Amino acid sequence: MSKNLTTRSEDYSKWYNELVVKADLAENSGVRGCMVIKPYGYAIWEKMQAELDRMFKETGHQNAYFPLFVPKSMFEAEETNAEGFAKECAVVTHYRLKNDPDKPGKLMVDPNAKLEEELIVRPTSEAIIWSTYKGWVQSYRDLPLLINQWANVVRWEMRTRLFLRTAEFLWQEGHTAHATRQEAIEESEKMMHVYADFVENFMAIPVVKGLKTETERFAGADETYCIEALMQDGKALQAGTSHFLGQNFAKAFDVKFATAEGKQEYVWGTSWGVSTRLMGALVMTHSDDNGLVLPPNLAPIQVVIVPIYKSDEELEKITAVVTDLMTQFKKLKISVKFDNRTTQKPGFKFAEWELKGVPVRIAVGPKDLENGTFEVARRDTLSKEVVSKDGIVNYINDLLETIQNDLFQRALGYRQNHITEVNSFEEFKEVLENKGGFLSAHWDGTPETEEKIKDLTKATIRCIPLDRVDEQGKCIFTGAESAGRVLFAKAY
Amino acid sequence: MSKNLTTRSEDYSKWYNELVVKADLAENSGVRGCMVIKPYGYAIWEKMQAELDRMFKETGHQNAYFPLFVPKSMFEAEETNAEGFAKECAVVTHYRLKNDPDKPGKLMVDPNAKLEEELIVRPTSEAIIWSTYKGWVQSYRDLPLLINQWANVVRWEMRTRLFLRTAEFLWQEGHTAHATRQEAIEESEKMMHVYADFVENFMAIPVVKGLKTETERFAGADETYCIEALMQDGKALQAGTSHFLGQNFAKAFDVKFATAEGKQEYVWGTSWGVSTRLMGALVMTHSDDNGLVLPPNLAPIQVVIVPIYKSDEELEKITAVVTDLMTQFKKLKISVKFDNRTTQKPGFKFAEWELKGVPVRIAVGPKDLENGTFEVARRDTLSKEVVSKDGIVNYINDLLETIQNDLFQRALGYRQNHITEVNSFEEFKEVLENKGGFLSAHWDGTPETEEKIKDLTKATIRCIPLDRVDEQGKCIFTGAESAGRVLFAKAY
Known part of the structure; x- marks a missing residue:
């Protein structure tokens, strides 16, 4: 298969x-902007979902499902949030189509089926x-509410x-409600740590944990925690956010509770x-000019076995050996x-499995059968090795773990080489x-x-x-006092 | 807890x-018609999803995700399908809100952000x-496409x-593409059987497998297979459908392939x-006037243990025994x-766990500790038994299986008692x-x-x-010739 992939150095974005x-x-x-x-x-997304879902449940959260649509009056109740998303809202205004009298076989929006109130397709579900939640919370006994939703x-x-x-x-989107400010702050911090744990240990992508500035904060939040990753082109990518909402939504929707007192x-x-x-972060962190590089934890196929043969008889012999091997892998x-x-x-x-990022490739031909060996290739390093069939399964099992760790270490090394302290605007x-x-x-x-x-x-x-x-210092731009450094970057 | 549940005989619908x-x-x-x-x-839905997803994958299907929106021109391409759904389509016409100049703090649809082409919120994704698929299929080697989507x-x-x-x-929604008519028919039949297997063996609801008449067929299908269940009020509920689409969508979207020749x-x-x-089918098939009755396969909690105690000391002793028991259950x-x-x-x-349909309840008090027993209650039969603590875990494990089977048998008995052969319109x-x-x-x-x-x-x-x-016979309404019986019912 011909890959014809643009290289990263030619044009990272095109690659x-x-x-x-x-x-x-x-x-x-065929729908503008939708994929x-x-x-x-x-299949990769499903693996992410399964692991995250497990982590959410382990930290006491339950899943639920809320409507796709938000009536305009409800949407605008929390003003900061509404203003933040108003410019990018898809709006449902009608609920019926009818035959277009001027164009046989075509439909048109039925002007008699206009909604009394427009519905916003959720950009987020606060x-x-x-x-x-107003209906679910009466007393402190109803708190905390620890709920997550998987949605579009x-x-x-x-x-x-x-x-x-x-x-x-x-x-x-997780949405939780708490009796105290402290508990809500702890929850937002906890989920930032859960995200960092997932992205680092499961996706092999190192992240910086931090707080957003007021400018970059989620519309409607008092504080936004984030994890930031660094792509191979030196641009940052926000990989997850966790917001402390204060009482903003509770006030907008009148969600009160009776305390123990x-x-x-x-x-x-x-x-x-x-x-x-x-x-996107996964692709841009690990992949190379030959295609995807997937961490074993996320690879839908972790090991691919390719037979090398010239005759049906050879294939048959190889198949017998491989069938046994596959049982052991499973x-x-x-x-x-x-x-x-x-x-x-x-x-x-x-070439195809390289493009698709399968972590380990095993090739086996007649010579291997004779010698009792397999050729094992790593996708991440593109290195090959001949491995004896005795203990091959444990060897591969360990190798997958090694690859997972190596990918993280490589990305971490890159990230560490790309955090630079600068002390003037010129620099x-x-x-x-x-x-x-x-x-x-x-x-x-200052935001200015x-x-x-x-x-x-x-x-x-x-x-x-x-x-x-x-660390006391001077702002690189204004020279005013600063109490510590922040991280700047161009970002996705 | 007070249930105050309307009984089924009082008002089934209200119940x-x-x-x-x-x-x-x-x-x-707060959104009209949305729950x-x-x-x-x-949690019950997740259990259904997990089992169905497993069954789909076992039969060779893969998950994917397609856009929520369908541009009007794309929607109307398959005319029968479009006409069938036109009257119930939510339509997005605008993509932005702006501040309402007449109402401070309120938003309005921005008239300058009208879409060139309206977007239909998918009522189904064909x-x-x-x-x-037009882009995915060139040759017979690309077929079959066996794809499923979990969506709203x-x-x-x-x-x-x-x-x-x-x-x-x-x-x-599963959407598959095949090289031959026969293969597509076999696929639609296979998935009907998968659904029947799931609904009967996992949900404990007996179903009738059949074909829809032309009138009741899916808009755009050549044939609709269905599974029909019967609720406790004698009304039928369509529990799943599988459509043979012929070449209708392939023609509408010009999806062709090169055969081997x-x-x-x-x-x-x-x-x-x-x-x-x-x-809804689950609730209406098994539940009773005391609340939900859940088949063990679908119950988020299969066993609840309630301690009966008068002092902290008693509770402590009970807790020790229960902790050990729970480890064994897990x-x-x-x-x-x-x-x-x-x-x-x-x-x-x-009362609460009865209302929520937990299949088995274990109560344990000081007397039980003395006697080495537990009180075990079945939700489905409301019967109680005293069971020795020796072997209790296996006893409960078997009991859950028994309950699952009994629920199916009970529903099957009801269904068999409610299929009546009638030979005149009066009857x-x-x-x-x-x-x-x-x-x-x-x-x-005839449709007439x-x-x-x-x-x-x-x-x-x-x-x-x-x-x-x-079976040769006469139509109960017109007296015209008929080659076999069909099933009528009032339906949800």
Whole structure:
């Protein structure tokens, strides 16, 4: 199979777009800005979902489902949130089509079926969920509410890119309600840590945990926690956010509870989400010019076995050995595919599975049968080794773990090489231009400076790292006092 | 806890509506016709999803995801399908809100953000999926395509009821493409059997497999297979459908493939779906005047343990025994809850878990500790037994299986008692009025007769059973010749 993949150094953006399509992850649909997630891509998303869902349940959350539509009056109740999303809302105004009298066989919107009140297709579900929580919370005994939803949401983006920015995307959104401010803050922090754990240990992508500045905060939140990852082109990608909502939604939707002492108080809230955007982060962190590189934890196929043969008789002998091997893999829950297609040559198969990022490839031919060996190739390093068939299964099992760790370490190394402390705006621009990555710099804390830097350089403050050290310094732009560094970067 | 549940004999419909809400399955939302699926209800749906998903994958299907929106021109391409759904389509016409200049703090649809082409919120996804398949199918080697999607869909219903008929609902929709007519027919039949297997063996609901008449067929299908269940009020409920689409969508979307001989031919299609409607079937088949009755396979909590105690010391001793018991249950993957709330009395707890349909309740008090026994109560029969603690875990494990089977047998008995052969229209009306259930009757095969009977009695032909015997007879309405009986019923 011919890959014809643009290389990363030629055009990183084009490389990404081509790879997502050629590796069968997703494609653009006939609907502006909306994607089709293809089976191979969806299988990866399902693995992410299963693991996240397990982690959410382990931390006491339950799933539920809330409506796709939000009536306009409900949507606008929390004003900051409504204003933040108003410009990207798909709006349902009618509920019926009818035959177009002027065009036989065509339909038109029935003007007699106009909704009394417009419905917003949810861009996020705080409004509909908090309007529901009002009915669920009376007393402190009803708290906390720890609820998650797997859903589709719509944000009408003008410039879209597969997985990274699409008009419709899939996500999970957690929405919790608490009796105290402290408990809600702890919940938002806990979920940020859950996300970081998932992204680092399951997706092998290192992240920085931090707080968003006021400018970058979720509309309607008092505080937004985030995890920020770094792509191979030196641009940052926000991989997940967790919001402390204060009492903003409780006040907008009048959600009060009776305390143990009988007082009426507003409930404290959080919300947190990750989306199919993570698929983009996955591709851009690990993959190379030959195609996808998948961490074993997320690979729909972890091991592919390709037979090398010249006759049916040879294939038969190989098949017998492979069948036995596959049984052993399956016992260890290693997902394995025997690519015994007779329509394609081994070279084509090698290239195809390389493109699709299968972590380990085993090739087996008549020589191997004689010698009792297999040829084992790693996708991440493209290295090959001849391995004796004795103990091959444990060898592969360990290798998958090694690959998972190596991918993380490699990405971590890259990230560590791309956090640069800068101490002047000149240096800031120079590093941003020539090296990219995160720039660790002093900032005077004002939205005005943040905006000016963004206008001049396209770099934004990705986060105020949670682990930053107290360090007096001068803002690189205004020279005003600063109490610690923040991370700037160009971002997806 | 006070249940105050309307009884089935008082008002079956009211009993259902109340039960769904009181048992925390779902509730109406602030959005017309849309429901909120609450955590307890959603946990049951998740169990259905997991089992169905497993069955789909075992039969070779893969999941994917297609857009929520369908542009009008794409929607109307397959005319029969489009006409069938036109009257219940939610339509997106705008993509932005703006501040309402006349009403501070309020938003309005931005008239400058009108879409060039309206977007239909999918009522079903054949159009968007077949427009995609056009790009996926070139040769016979690309076939079959065996794809499933878990998604939300919207059908603007005027009269809605929780789970049974809601404007938005959750479902899965399989969409497959095949090289031959025969293969597509086999696929639609296979999926009908998969559904029947799931509904009977997992949900404990007996079904009749059959074909829909032309009138009741899916808009755009050449043939619709269905499984029909019978509720306790004698009304039928369509539990799942599987459609043989012929080449209708392939022609509408120009999906052709090159055969092995190099000829261009249109692809053959199927689609099949089940939805959250199954939750309604579940409630209405098994539950009683005390609340839900859940088959063990679907119960989020299979066993609840309630301690009976007067002092903290007693509770401590009970807790020690229960903790050990729970470990053993968990080893067998039995989901168990120890209801050790100190805020509620045992009687309240008994009523609550009865309402929520937990299959087995274990009560344990100081007497039991002395005697080495537990009190075991079955939700389905409301019977109680004292069981020795030796072997209790295996006893409960077997009991859960017994309950699962008994529920099916009970429902099957009811169904068998409610299939009545009728041989005249008088008899038809009499049985329909006084007994309900399925009426097995001869019909002349015309849509006209079908419609007249429906107008006069509200009964529709639920299906032409696949296992019907050849039997010459006279149509109960027109007296014309008939080659076999069909099943009529009033239906949800």
